[in-house]
Amino acid sequence: MFQNKKQSTLVYSTDHGTMCTSCKRPIADCICGQKNKPKNDGIIRIERQTKGRKGKGVSLISGLPLEGEELKKLAKILKAKCGTGGTIKDGVIEIQGDHRQNLKIELEKIGYKVKLAGG
Template sequence: MAKEKKKVINDFGGIMYSTDPSFIYDDEAAATDEPIPNAQQDLRVTLDKKNRGGKAVTLITGFIGDDEKLMALAKMLKTKCGVGGAAKDGEILIQGDFRDKVISILQKEGYKVKKSGG
């Protein structure tokens, strides 16, 4: 159901092309199936106004994990803030300026959180 993220050149660790027909690229990101504990997650909370028609959103980046956990975290943050938002590509958008509230909620959940930008 979840769409795979598009691979860019930086995802391959510098390997751009191989003429060896038996070459198999080891995808290290897909090989790590064990979840990362909340205390080791390094999340950044910023206020973003770009390309949103002047509307402000709280942007949480740096989440590492599967889409189900990302969606669950986004849903919890949206309900505690009482607003809408979205979650995709490892980022969570919360409508409005809720930086301080989001930081306190994430710290209670055990995440390492930093306020970045402005």
Template sequence: MDLQDQLKNLFPEHTPEDKPNTPPEKDIWMQDEPIICKYEKRKGKPITILEGYTGGDGDFKKLAKELKTKLSVGGSFKEGKIIIQGDYRDNIMMLLKEKGFKVKRVGG
């Protein structure tokens, strides 16, 4: 006897309601223009820069933290840009596309 059968025995008058499947609310503002993902070298070390986000800085900071956590890399948020240590353009573009962003690759 599984849990559903036990619940039916305990509450015979109850009929379960079907909840409509509503998509989860997105906590980050989506935009029409693509986010620019470019590659640079500073002091001989590769970095990936994301810029062109038109939403609030708080949303972009959340996105930066999430990217750094998922990629297990260091980085920062400065002057409206996300700077990730290393060349992770392909991984970042894939993660952003999964979230629903448009991404444009620039350079190399």
């Protein structure tokens, strides 16, 4: 009888979690560098969100190619320009209130390509 021996590609293992599709190792032990590729397309997106915030809106800035202290410094500058508070969560800057237009202008002055996302 004919058997189709198609090789399967392991994507997730209960022992190791998510697997790299290129080198077939756990993401933590990846040797091919696939996990280090940039996750963004070079465009900074600014959106307004109220979900889970009891109706209070925030402006979310995502897609920044910055990490750590550089991201904190930029967040501090943007909060000062808007005259409001904010925070950083998972690499996304959250600025209290709807300041999308002001944020877009400030980020474009720095040299970033910016899009207003959402409604």
